[in-house]
Amino acid sequence: xxxxxxxxxxxxxxxxxxxxxxxxxxxxxxxxxxxxxxxxxxxxxxxxxxxxxxxxxxxxxxxxxxxxxxxxxxxxxxxxxxxxxxxxxxxxxxxxxxxxxxxxxxxxxxxxxxxxxxxxxxxxxxxxxxxxxxxxxxxxxxxxxxxxxxxxxxxxxxxxxxxxxx
Amino acid sequence: xxxxxxxxxxxxxxxxxxxxxxxxxxxxxxxxxxxxxxxxxxxxxxxxxxxxxxxxxxxxxxxxxxxxxxxxxxxxxxxxxxxxxxxxxxxxxxxxxxxxxxxxxxxxxxxxxxxxxxxxxxxxxxxxxxxxxxxxxxxxxxxxxxxxxxxxxxxxxxxxxxxxxxxxxxxxxxxxxxxxxxxxxxxxxxxxxxxxxxxxxxxxxxxxxxxxxxxxxxxxxxxxxxxxxxxxxxxxxxxxxxxxxxxxxxxxxxxxxxxxxxxxxxxxxxxxxxxxxxxxxxxxxxxxxxxxxxxxxxxxxxxxxxxxxxxxxxxxxxxxxxxxxxxxxxxx
Amino acid sequence: xxxxxxxxxxxxxxxxxxxxxxxxxxxxxxxxxxxxxxxxxxxxxxxxxxxxxxxxxxxxxxxxxxxxxxxxxxxxxxxxxxxxxxxxxxxxxxxxxxxxxxxxxxxxxxxxxxxxxxxxxxxxxxxxxxxxxxxxxxxxxxxxxxxxxxxxxxxxxxxxxxxxxxxxxxxxxxxxxxxxxxxxxxxxxxxxxxxxxxxxxxxxxxxxxxxxxxxxxxxxxxxxxxxxxxxxxxxxxxxxxxxxxxxxxxxxxxxxxxxxxxxxxxxxxxxxxxxxxxxxxxxxxxxxxxxxxxxxxxxxxxxxxxxxxxxxxxxxxxxxxxxxxxxxxxxxxxxxxxxxxxxxxxxxxxxxxxxxxxxxxxxxxxxxxxxxxxxxxxxxx
Numbered sequence: 001x002x003x004x005x006x007x008x009x010x011x012x013x014x015x016x017x018x019x020x021x022x023x024x025x026x027x028x029x030x031x032x033x034x035x036x037x038x039x040x041x042x043x044x045x046x047x048x049x050x051x052x053x054x055x056x057x058x059x060x061x062x063x064x065x066x067x068x069x070x071x072x073x074x075x076x077x078x079x080x081x082x083x084x085x086x087x088x089x090x091x092x093x094x095x096x097x098x099x100x101x102x103x104x105x106x107x108x109x110x111x112x113x114x115x116x117x118x119x120x121x122x123x124x125x126x127x128x129x130x131x132x133x134x135x136x137x138x139x140x141x142x143x144x145x146x147x148x149x150x151x152x153x154x155x156x157x158x159x160x161x162x163x164x165x166x
Numbered sequence: 167x168x169x170x171x172x173x174x175x176x177x178x179x180x181x182x183x184x185x186x187x188x189x190x191x192x193x194x195x196x197x198x199x200x201x202x203x204x205x206x207x208x209x210x211x212x213x214x215x216x217x218x219x220x221x222x223x224x225x226x227x228x229x230x231x232x233x234x235x236x237x238x239x240x241x242x243x244x245x246x247x248x249x250x251x252x253x254x255x256x257x258x259x260x261x262x263x264x265x266x267x268x269x270x271x272x273x274x275x276x277x278x279x280x281x282x283x284x285x286x287x288x289x290x291x292x293x294x295x296x297x298x299x300x301x302x303x304x305x306x307x308x309x310x311x312x313x314x315x316x317x318x319x320x321x322x323x324x325x326x327x328x329x330x331x332x333x334x335x336x337x338x339x340x341x342x343x344x345x346x347x348x349x350x351x352x353x354x355x356x357x358x359x360x361x362x363x364x365x366x367x368x369x370x371x372x373x374x375x376x377x378x379x380x381x382x383x384x385x386x387x388x389x390x391x392x393x394x395x396x397x398x399x400x401x402x403x404x405x406x407x408x409x410x411x412x413x414x415x416x417x418x419x420x421x422x423x424x425x426x427x428x429x430x431x432x433x434x435x436x437x438x439x440x441x442x443x444x445x446x447x448x449x450x451x452x453x454x455x456x457x458x459x460x461x462x463x464x465x466x467x468x469x470x471x472x473x474x475x476x477x478x479x480x481x482x483x484x485x486x487x488x489x490x491x492x493x494x495x496x497x498x
Numbered sequence: 499x500x501x502x503x504x505x506x507x508x509x510x511x512x513x514x515x516x517x518x519x520x521x522x523x524x525x526x527x528x529x530x531x532x533x534x535x536x537x538x539x540x541x542x543x544x545x546x547x548x549x550x551x552x553x554x555x556x557x558x559x560x561x562x563x564x565x566x567x568x569x570x571x572x573x574x575x576x577x578x579x580x581x582x583x584x585x586x587x588x589x590x591x592x593x594x595x596x597x598x599x600x601x602x603x604x605x606x607x608x609x610x611x612x613x614x615x616x617x618x619x620x621x622x623x624x625x626x627x628x629x630x631x632x633x634x635x636x637x638x639x640x641x642x643x644x645x646x647x648x649x650x651x652x653x654x655x656x657x658x659x660x661x662x663x664x665x666x667x668x669x670x671x672x673x674x675x676x677x678x679x680x681x682x683x684x685x686x687x688x689x690x691x692x693x694x695x696x697x698x699x700x701x702x703x704x705x706x707x708x709x710x711x712x713x714x715x716x717x718x719x720x721x722x723x724x725x726x727x728x729x730x731x732x733x734x735x736x737x738x739x740x741x742x743x744x745x746x747x748x749x750x751x752x753x754x755x756x757x758x759x760x761x762x763x764x765x766x767x768x769x770x771x772x773x774x775x776x777x778x779x780x781x782x783x784x785x786x787x788x789x790x791x792x793x794x795x796x797x798x799x800x801x802x803x804x805x806x807x808x809x810x811x812x813x814x815x816x817x818x819x820x821x822x823x824x825x826x827x828x829x830x831x832x833x834x835x836x837x838x839x840x841x842x843x844x845x846x847x848x849x850x851x852x853x854x855x856x857x858x859x860x861x862x863x864x865x866x867x868x869x870x871x872x873x874x875x876x877x878x879x
Contacts, residue, residue, distance in 0.1 A: 062204075062215035062217045063217075070482070071179075071482025072200065072478045075203050078202060078205070080206075109215075112210060112214075113211060169735045170733070264775075287663060288665065288781040291733070292734065292780045296778070309780070309782070312664065349662075349664055374661050375657060375661055379658075
């Protein structure tokens, strides 16, 4: 299965529509993308929503729960958070929400930077396969997929590829 | 024909961190890349990450060392590991207990990683060959052989300031013969493709056939400094100096001391490094050690990030873990 | 205790290359008795020696206690052995290098030659007196050339391997400076000097010059030194930790040439078995020494091809030459006979003594040189 540029852009628009009111009520909102897919989605939304503060980037390698089985993950660059997260409303962005483990790791890491006032989870695709009680507040699309199917996000142009990993 | 390196496990990944000699450029670079990520951890409000939570790291120091031990301790703690400091300098090893017996005791205490500092060359290699396969060994300096984490933090510091190693002229001054820091540094610089590595000192401080190590030997410091991008001082072991290898520390300073005047012979943007602790007025002038070209304190800071990187990389490669499920679960 | 079967002539099938020889003479081996039986013992070592074709073995004086009293000589001679054991007397009391032992008394008790094992006499005055005293009674002495201070703290050849591994080295000059001193003092005293276990090219050169000048000297080399170099210690391979260090390939080649030229008279085993935990430490802290008898004959049989000589050309290095140094008459040597079959297949099983050739059938896997290890000796007596 292949989701084309146009469809991905519609998904992003859908997210933007849902996030816009949040940004209006709290102009101090902080958007943070999870490396690396979440940063790409975050960049698009950050620009479209005209958020004042810089986009934050979170590298969750040091917080993953699979270290003991797969070891240290390839290095994707350090986390960069623009300002303090204390008492901030954070929009946490990722490309795909599946098991929920990435988001768990990301939230653990965020709390090592401070105590946010609120975290809103925004993902492009919320797929089946949840393993933790974590659901997106905002999503572009919801998909029912087999456990064997994986989603890959491409940019320039935007597209999503769904297929069985070989 | 020679013994296979005990550093790698069956899968060819790093199980122990003993020497830089048989690590390729890619491995050295990936360690520095990982360290770059870990270095930001120290800037945060909460300065630790949960990577090695529940793991027990034992600092086995058979030789006195404050700096290296502290850096490893801090690195282990920032990775949320439990740390055991075993003072072996004054303990049972002095009562005739063999090194192997000491190791067996600590293995039985279910440690996951040994950080070893030992006075004999090849001690880390020996320990790695004889520990249980579940244990990771990091060489914290063995005899005159290797000090691989120091070598890596030096490379990391050079990369931070110079970007790449190509065309770099690196000058190492002093006691190369007895220095594990110099050996690890020279090995890594050659692997990373440094343009030229010069070693400077009298023949009494040079290993036999020093040029076989991939360096050029200079007996004159002024000549060696011309065109230098990186200048590394080494600690002169004053106890080894007593009239045998160098007549006096005053004579050494007069001949090989790094002064402002001499530093001016190097490139204007040259950096000055030293593994510490510095003997001011022996190897280096105080105003050079504290001057704008000195990156000595950066080395100290980088030492923690490098050790966090090394410890997490090899702990993540621990045999039984990789065995169970090498593919791992998709982390969505 | 392990008992070894000495090869029996009766039901052996020999190849057409088999030949008969008088029993071999070993100028230097450690038989570990008295005092070091954790490592080996006279019965076991002499049986191994006999399997390698040896009928006479000089036992090094660094036993516990050292061979410096009649009681120790008698103790050694009383132990049943598969080959004739010739105890090398300690030249100085407890090998300490300061007081001479009773050379005449010890000689009568059975010491044909005197030496210091690996403990050179540092004091040149003592050494000169020892040589003069020995000369008075025409007692031969066998010394290793080694400068005490230059050897101190070292554990391997001081070359690129040591530099790479950060291992404290013993430079070739530690041997050659010691040798130059020995030669000068021998020249001055006129004693019959045998130089034990040389290891480097420059030593061969010094000996050649001294012999050409007419000095009354002889020399031997340990057989491993004709095959191994310091590269074998790469990766801290403690099994190759030898008291007389393995040096460069150039040195090894010069030693080989020394055999061809006759500058080196004899080849010894330098057999030194070790206990099972002797290597369980970082290399500089391990005991030195290599077990040799299990592979001696195979290595020796490989030499003719390497040196471009015949077996007959080389036989003197393990028979008449060392015999002469010990003062053993050829007629006496002829009383023991062996049949040696160079084609016999062998298995070297000696891992317990950290023997680096245990389980090895060709040196290719060890040194890179294509040397097949085979050949066995069969005793006729």
